Amino acid sequence: MDLGFEVVDFAESDHVEPGEQAPDFTRPLVNDEYWADASLSELAAENPVLLVFHPMDGDFPATYIWQEVRDRDWLEYDAQLVGLSISTPYEHKEFIREWNGFDEFQFFSDPANSVAEEYGIVHDLDGMAGIAEPKPAVFLIDEEMTVEWAWVAETWPDFPPYDAIEAELAEL
Structure with missing residues (x-):
């Protein structure tokens, strides 16, 4: 089956754990x-x-992830949904404007990818020297800044376990 793209295994990461x-x-x-x-x-x-x-705004995994979050209506849970990518504030504004229903979300802008470094989830983009972005990842963080739940992609593309995340949100 020709997927039209190559599946890439990520290197193992030493990311922040629950x-x-x-x-x-x-x-x-x-x-x-x-x-x-x-x-x-x-x-x-x-x-x-x-x-x-x-991944950066406009990349199909970013769009797919946020469409799924929007369609599952996670805003009803007692948590703030916040995205983070290497995209600039201008790119985030366009991303929000381009997709119906994304105006309910907020996105951190981290073009230097330093937050992904702190979380241990950096992915160096193939063929682009010095360019990196975060691996797809999800962290549920409580009021004391403790990680309650975490998921980090093992391949590209890989998508969050939406049902598992929804179950964690329902526990709040």
């Missing part, structure tokens, strides 16, 4: 109206955060 402290960071947080610097700890102090690392 029970460990989530690395805090401050980056531009983009919504449908504006963006401003925000820290993960500020968000987590209000409600648990479901932090979804995804």
Whole structure:
């Protein structure tokens, strides 16, 4: 079966695990109206955060991930849904504008990919020297900044276990 793309195995990662402290960071947080610097700890102090690392905006896995999240209506749960990628705030604004229903989400912008480094989920893009992005990953972080649940992709493309995430959100 010709998929039209190559499946790539990721190198094993030493990522943040459940029970460990989530690395805090401050980056531009983009919504449908504006963006401003925000820290993960500020968000987590209000409600648990479901932090979804995804490929750059416009890449089909990023679009697919957020369409699935939108269609499952995870906004009904007691957690803040926040994306993070190497895309700039301008690219996030376009991503939100382009897709119906994405205006309910917020996205951290991390063009240097340093947050993915802190979380242990960096993926060097093949054939592009010095260019990296986060592996697809999901971390559920509580108000004390403890990782309650985590998933990190093992291949590209790989998609989060949506049913398992939904079960974790339902437990909140």
